Amino acid sequence: MNDILKLTAIEISKKYQTKELSCSEVTKAFLDRISATNTELNSFVSISEKTALETAKIVDEKIAKSQRLALLEGVPIAIKDNMCTSGVATTCSSKMLANFVPSYDATVIEKIRNNNMPILGKTNMDEFAMGSSTETSFFGSTKNPWNTNTVPGGSSGGSAVAISALQAPLALGSDTGGSIRQPASFCGIVGMKPTYGVVSRYGLIAFASSLDQIGPFSKNIDDSAALLSVISGYDHKDSTSQPNIDTDFTKISSQKEIKIGLPKEFFANLDPKVKELYQDTISILSKEGIIFEETELPSLEQGISTYYIVAPAEASSNLARFDGVRYGYRNQEAKSLVDMMELSRSEGFGAEVKRRILIGTYVLSSGYYDAYYKKAQQVRTIMKNDFQKAFSKYDLLLSPTTPTPPFSFGEKSNPLEMYMNDIMTIPANLAGIPALSMPFGKSNNLPMGIHLMGNLLEDQKLFSIAKKIEQILGFNIQNPYWEK
Amino acid sequence: MNWEIVIGLEIHAQMSTKSKLMCNCDASFTSEANTHICPICTGQPGMLPVINKQVVESAMMIGLATKCNIRKLNEFARKNYFYPDLPKGYQISQYDKPICENGSLEIDVNGVKRTIGITRIHMEEDAGKLVHAGSDNIKDASYSLADLNRSSVPLCEIVSEPDLRSAEEATAYAQKIRQIVRYLGVCDGNMEEGSLRCDANISVRPKGQTTLGTKTEVKNLNSFKAIEKAINIEVERQIDILEEGGEIVQETRHYNEATNSTKSMRSKEDAHDYRYFPDPDLVPLLIDDAWIKKVQDALPELPEEKKNRYMNSLSLSEYDANVITVEKETVAFFEETISFGAKPKDTVNWIMSEVLGTLNQKGIELSQTKLTPKLLAELLILIDKNTISGKIAKTILPQIIETGENAEKIVAEKGLAQVSDQGEIKKIVEAVINENAKVIEDIKGGNPKAMGFLVGQIMKRSAGKANPGIVNELLNELLS
Numbered sequence: 001m002n003d004i005l006k007l008t009a010i011e012i013s014k015k016y017q018t019k020e021l022s023c024s025e026v027t028k029a030f031l032d033r034i035s036a037t038n039t040e041l042n043s044f045v046s047i048s049e050k051t052a053l054e055t056a057k058i059v060d061e062k063i064a065k066s067q068r069l070a071l072l073e074g075v076p077i078a079i080k081d082n083m084c085t086s087g088v089a090t091t092c093s094s095k096m097l098a099n100f101v102p103s104y105d106a107t108v109i110e111k112i113r114n115n116n117m118p119i120l121g122k123t124n125m126d127e128f129a130m131g132s133s134t135e136t137s138f139f140g141s142t143k144n145p146w147n148t149n150t151v152p153g154g155s156s157g158g159s160a161v162a163i164s165a166l167q168a169p170l171a172l173g174s175d176t177g178g179s180i181r182q183p184a185s186f187c188g189i190v191g192m193k194p195t196y197g198v199v200s201r202y203g204l205i206a207f208a209s210s211l212d213q214i215g216p217f218s219k220n221i222d223d224s225a226a227l228l229s230v231i232s233g234y235d236h237k238d239s240t241s242q243p244n245i246d247t248d249f250t251k252i253s254s255q256k257e258i259k260i261g262l263p264k265e266f267f268a269n270l271d272p273k274v275k276e277l278y279q280d281t282i283s284i285l286s287k288e289g290i291i292f293e294e295t296e297l298p299s300l301e302q303g304i305s306t307y308y309i310v311a312p313a314e315a316s317s318n319l320a321r322f323d324g325v326r327y328g329y330r331n332q333e334a335k336s337l338v339d340m341m342e343l344s345r346s347e348g349f350g351a352e353v354k355r356r357i358l359i360g361t362y363v364l365s366s367g368y369y370d371a372y373y374k375k376a377q378q379v380r381t382i383m384k385n386d387f388q389k390a391f392s393k394y395d396l397l398l399s400p401t402t403p404t405p406p407f408s409f410g411e412k413s414n415p416l417e418m419y420m421n422d423i424m425t426i427p428a429n430l431a432g433i434p435a436l437s438m439p440f441g442k443s444n445n446l447p448m449g450i451h452l453m454g455n456l457l458e459d460q461k462l463f464s465i466a467k468k469i470e471q472i473l474g475f476n477i478q479n480p481y482w483e484k
Numbered sequence: 485m486n487w488e489i490v491i492g493l494e495i496h497a498q499m500s501t502k503s504k505l506m507c508n509c510d511a512s513f514t515s516e517a518n519t520h521i522c523p524i525c526t527g528q529p530g531m532l533p534v535i536n537k538q539v540v541e542s543a544m545m546i547g548l549a550t551k552c553n554i555r556k557l558n559e560f561a562r563k564n565y566f567y568p569d570l571p572k573g574y575q576i577s578q579y580d581k582p583i584c585e586n587g588s589l590e591i592d593v594n595g596v597k598r599t600i601g602i603t604r605i606h607m608e609e610d611a612g613k614l615v616h617a618g619s620d621n622i623k624d625a626s627y628s629l630a631d632l633n634r635s636s637v638p639l640c641e642i643v644s645e646p647d648l649r650s651a652e653e654a655t656a657y658a659q660k661i662r663q664i665v666r667y668l669g670v671c672d673g674n675m676e677e678g679s680l681r682c683d684a685n686i687s688v689r690p691k692g693q694t695t696l697g698t699k700t701e702v703k704n705l706n707s708f709k710a711i712e713k714a715i716n717i718e719v720e721r722q723i724d725i726l727e728e729g730g731e732i733v734q735e736t737r738h739y740n741e742a743t744n745s746t747k748s749m750r751s752k753e754d755a756h757d758y759r760y761f762p763d764p765d766l767v768p769l770l771i772d773d774a775w776i777k778k779v780q781d782a783l784p785e786l787p788e789e790k791k792n793r794y795m796n797s798l799s800l801s802e803y804d805a806n807v808i809t810v811e812k813e814t815v816a817f818f819e820e821t822i823s824f825g826a827k828p829k830d831t832v833n834w835i836m837s838e839v840l841g842t843l844n845q846k847g848i849e850l851s852q853t854k855l856t857p858k859l860l861a862e863l864l865i866l867i868d869k870n871t872i873s874g875k876i877a878k879t880i881l882p883q884i885i886e887t888g889e890n891a892e893k894i895v896a897e898k899g900l901a902q903v904s905d906q907g908e909i910k911k912i913v914e915a916v917i918n919e920n921a922k923v924i925e926d927i928k929g930g931n932p933k934a935m936g937f938l939v940g941q942i943m944k945r946s947a948g949k950a951n952p953g954i955v956n957e958l959l960n961e962l963l964s
Contacts, residue, residue: 084530097529104523106530205529209764238532239766314764317564320573321527325630337622341566364564364759373761 001482004029005166009075009223012169016063016074023059023074027052027118030076034120034167037484041143043152043161044121045081046089052076052118059116071250072230073116078168080159081122082129083214084203085109092205093137094127096322096329096348106203107238108172108214108231115230120168123158127350128319129179129207131155132421133412136352141409144186145481146446150406153183156217160187163217165481170227171217176207177307178401178425180215181437185401185449188439188477190466191217192224193425195457196432197242199228200235206318208311209240211429219477221438221470225249225463245457253464260285260465261295261394266424271404277441277448278400281473288472292398297390299383300427304419306383307426309363309376315353316360322348355415384431391455396465399424401437401449424451434459438466439475447479485727486691489719490699491648491684492603493711495661497640497671498610498679499542505609505638506533506576513677517615517631525636527571532765535560539638540583540769542670543607544779546640547584549664549786550602554776558583558769560607564759568622568630569612576636577608579760583771589664590788591656592806600657601645610637640671646685646696651715655708658682663787666812675707682706684715687732688722697722698732702746704739714739718746790815798828808832813850814840817857824861827868834864838881846885854888855881863891876900876948904951906958909942912950913958916941927963935959 004026007015015021031049038044059074079085082092084102086109091097105113112119126136134142134157142157144150145165152161156173160183163171173180175193184191192215199214206212216227228249235241262282270278282292324330324344331343349357363372390397402421412418428435433456437449452469454462504511507524514520524531540558547554561579587602612632616625642661648654662680665671672679682705687697702718705711718739722732737746785793787809794805809815814835821831839860843850863884866872872880872895880894895901903909916938917924926934942955 082530090529092529100529102523102528102530104528104531201530202532203530206765237534239534240764313761317562317574317759317761320564320566321529321571323566323568323573325568326526326571327528337568337628361759364761366757366759369759369761 001166001484002029002033005033006482007169008219009072009169010226012075013069013072016059016069019063022063023056023118024053026074027056027076027120030120030168033165037165037167037481040148041145041161041165041167042140043124043142043158043165043167044078045091045093045124045139045158047121048088048119052120055113055116055118059118062116070115072170072226074118075169076118076120077112077227078120078123078159078162078171079109079112080125080156080171080173082125082174082205082207083109083172084205085119085122088122090122090205091138092128093125093139094349094353095138097205098138098329100327102203104203107200107235109203111231111233112172117170117230120162123156123162123171125158126155126179126352128205128315128353129155129174129176129212130315130352130356132178132182132418133407133409134158134183135409136350138350144406144446146188146406146479149408150446151186151409153186153406155179155183156191157183159217160184160189160191163187163189163219164477164479169219170223172214172227172231173217174204174207174212174214175425175429176211176213176311177429178422180217181401181425181435181449181451182422184217184437185439185451186406186447188442188447188449188475188479189217189219190221190224190436190438191215192228192436192463193428193434194228194232194459195242195434196429197240198232198245198434198457198459200233200238200241202235202237206314208314209318210314211307211311213429221463221467222250224436225460228459242457246460249460249463251460252467253461255395255464257291258289258396258465258468259291259293259394261390261397262292263297263300263390263397263399264294265297265300266399269403269420269423270400273443274400274402274404274448277443278450281440281450282398285469285472290469293394295390295394295397297383297386297397297427299379299386302379302383303426303430304423306376306379306430307422308359308419309372310380310430312356312360313364313373314360316357316364319349319353319357324348352415380430383427387427387431387433387453387455391458395454396462397453399451401425401451405443405448406446428453432456434462436462436466438470439477440473441475447477487688487723487726488691488693489649489651489715490646490687490689490696491651491654491715492646493644493648493654493657494683494685495642495658496681497546497642497661497665497673499539499638499640499670500672500679501536501538501542501638503536503538504636505536505539505607506636509636511637514633517629518633520633521635525571526632527573533576533636533763535766535769536638539607539640540771541779542638542668543583543605543640544771544776545668545670545783546642546665547587547605548776548780548783549668550584550587550589550605550642552584552587552602552605554771555581555583555585556771557581558771560763560766560769561760562763565756567611568628569614569632569635571612571632571635575609575611576763576766578606582606589657589660591653591660593650593652593656598647598653600647600653603643603645605640605642608639608641610634610639646687651712651719654684654715655712658711659708663810663812667784667786669784678706682711684711684718686715686718686722688719688726698734700732700734700746701736702739703736703749706741710739710741713741713744714746717744721746787815794828798822800828800832804829804832807836817850817860820857821861821864824858826861826864830864830868831860834860838878839885842882842885853885855885856888859884859888859890866891866895870902870904870951870953871895872900872902873948873952876902900949902951903946903949904954906954909946909950909954910958912942912945913955913962916945917962924963
């Protein structure tokens with residue numbers, strides 16, 4: 001295996017500056033790796049070899065002229081297939097959009113292109129980002145490189161696998177209830193969901209608008225912080241984006257005393273093995289001077305039920321535009337307008353997507369709105385207040401990322417069981433706060449992640465403390481697949 | 485039985501902003517299908533709306549002009565339903581938090597003034613338009629095409645209280661709304677092109693009853709005439725049903741102007757459940773006092789204010805003040821004309837009868853003629869100075885409208901200036917007296933009509949140029 005693949009994004013950057021590596025060489029190495037492994041892993045839905053190498057050439061010309069490269073300029077990247085790429089199919093891993101080619105770039109893609117980062121391809125996901133295993137993809141499931149009988153998590157499973165199988169040094173995912181952090185945990189890498197509004201959602205095909213947020217995947221904390229610096233910033237095209245933010249997340253702030261809260265509500269349903277690992281980790285970190293304290297955030301217990309009202313409600317409306325009229329899948333046999341819309345939607349969407357559209361339509365119906373949607377929004381406010389209170393005492397809150405280790409394909413056939421997997425990650429979306437998952441241990445040779453949540457707009461502080469923890473834990477992210 | 489008619493109007497006014505409500509596309513009308521579109525207003529995946537601030541200000545202007553309260557914390561909601569002309573599968577509108585509430589305006593029907601309540605005014609985006617092949621409806625068409633030029637064009641919906649009691653009042657109210665939005669410059673008020681659309685909620689109840697009768701909503705009222713006719717025909721239909729012991733079904737009805745009848749579109753049971761909820765793509769819109777004040781201060785003078793000013797400081801009659809303020813263009817023309825020294829009362833008369841009369845005959849608008857306020861003022865001043873008579877002035881007005889030449893030049897070229905030379909007029913007067921001995925006898929016999937004939941003859945012989953005052957003076961002198 002090519003050693004280039006093991007490098008972090010920042011290491012690659014440095015080797016460009018010293019001319020030890022060319023961008024074409026690096027890009028080619030990852031493209032080769034993808035073509036050698038994608039048949040088995042199915043992490044990429046499409047591969048853009050030609051444009052990636054074209055971009056690499058531009059970077060190499062700059063390197064040849066000894067021009068200064070911007071942060072992460074020339075570092076290849078994989079993109080979850082729900083971010084619009086002009087001229088390149090953007091499918092959301094759905095039959096509905098299997099042939100959809102947008103005429104525009106998402107704001108994040110524009111930033112990636114402007115930074116000359118070769119886009120290697122688009123990664124597989126749960127259909128319309130609805131799922132926690134990448135099993136609902138129309139293009140088939142993605143395999144976890146740690147054990148190919150195991151799911152990689154989801155919905156950004158393809159992007160997480162791309163990092164852990166060394167198919168890309170960086171990747172973008174989107175996170176609505178844990179869709180970056182849970183696959184990062186299952187694949188033994190770093191995945192981060194920024195504060196809501198730090199990254200523009202313009203061009204991200206919406207699942208649940210008030211929860212969706214784009215974020216980075218990488219081998220380590222530094223790379224994720226660097227990638228967030230590249231993709232973040234106010235965007236006038238997204239009314240929900242945060243104005244006046246400092247977009248340099250690479251600054252490491254050191255503080256003497258780090259105080260971390262441990263939400264009691266998360267301990268109840270932990271798998272024994274996870275619990276043991278978690279407690280061991282806390283004692284290791286305590287020895288290094290980090291202060292831990294158990295704390296209560298009672299509203300966290302309503303996380304899942306609140307999420308499964310808000311997210312489907314918004315999704316039912318966001319996915320209404322897929323009606324077969326202007327783009328996407330259309331049933332050709334339909335004889336009337338209503339038939340055309342009904343059949344196109346029935347055949348174009350998979351079961352999980354339809355389930356959520358049904359739930360969402362139901363909770364928004366007249367007579368139910370107050371009992372469900374309105375109440376759920378009230379719970380969100382209470383939850384935000386609980387977090388505010390907690391962050392007045394603690395720098396971060398910590399828990400495992402998931403209640404169980406990675407599971408096998410088909411193991412969670414009951415949707416409710418699947419939904420429970422996001423119990424730790426969902427509250428951060430509901431409250432809009434930044435959170436990340438980083439590897440901290442293994443169970444049966446499968447990786448496990450710990451989950452750190454920070455206060456609103458304190459993404460940089462989150463990275464700083466996560467980096468300290470990373471140094472203490474020294475987790476080796478190498479998995480058996482690296483030798484393939 | 486004696487019935488009372490209860491009407492509330494919902495008026496959709498298209499805002500004449502440059503760009504659409506949620507994107508930068510040109511919001512103006514074009515017949516070339518799908519040319520004013522972009523990924524946002526065609527509902528492409530991943531696209532996000534951004535509110536056009538200009539529309540917010542337009543809505544605030546209408547609200548302030550109709551004495552509404554302006555909401556500080558505004559919310560946009562999604563109104564969800566499927567139709568091929570609605571690209572996102574939902575319309576962005578305002579639901580329970582409209583920008584303006586609790587306003588009113590005064591209407592005047594045949595001298596009777598009434599205050600009509602305005603429940604709310606909210607902003608929303610328009611849908612696109614379907615073009616059906618081989619039919620006028622989607623069901624029977626061989627295929628249908630969507631034109632999304634109109635998609636996301638900004639609208640303000642102005643909802644009245646059920647305060648209107650007759651078709652005349654409803655029409656007067658709609659005219660008033662049109663007048664206001666045109667004065668404000670926020671809507672062109674063109675009903676034929678659909679810039680102003682109206683739905684009427686109509687019910688009847690026995691006189692004296694306080695609870696409301698079951699209402700129907702009548703759609704497709706595309707002119708003031710249609711509003712009046714549709715209301716009358718629907719009221720008649722409802723009364724007929726009730727008097728025969730039947731019940732009104734709450735439903736939406738479509739007005740057919742050709743047959744002057746209303747037809748059921750859908751009943752309450754078929755009503756959509758729009759599943760309104762706050763649009764998560766748009767943050768709440770905050771309007772502070774400073775912003776309201778800025779808009780308030782920039783409001784132009786409104787028809788009602790102008791009318792009062794004209795009556796008080798220009799001494800116009802209420803009738804004159806009313807007619808001259810109906811149309812924004814006319815009032816602007818009026819104000820400019822008097823600024824050049826023309827007398828207000830004469831100016832109103834001339835604009836309303838001669839100028840608009842001539843233009844109507846030619847079928848052109850005030851804005852399309854070569855007649856400027858300055859030219860009209862010059863003409864009126866010539867009358868005032870006795871340089872020409874009103875009659876002569878009327879004969880040269882069409883030429884001014886046609887060529888844009890000034891009155892003085894035309895008068896000089898054609899030798900139309902009034903003759904005020906006593907000697908010259910006296911010659912004509914004497915000649916006419918000599919030729920009409922019989923008439924003179926009649927006059928002396930006390931027939932006043934005969935005097936008029938004599939004046940007519942004198943004016944005719946002077947080609948209308950003799951100063952009528954001097955003619956009268958001389959006649960009296962010579963005949964006494």
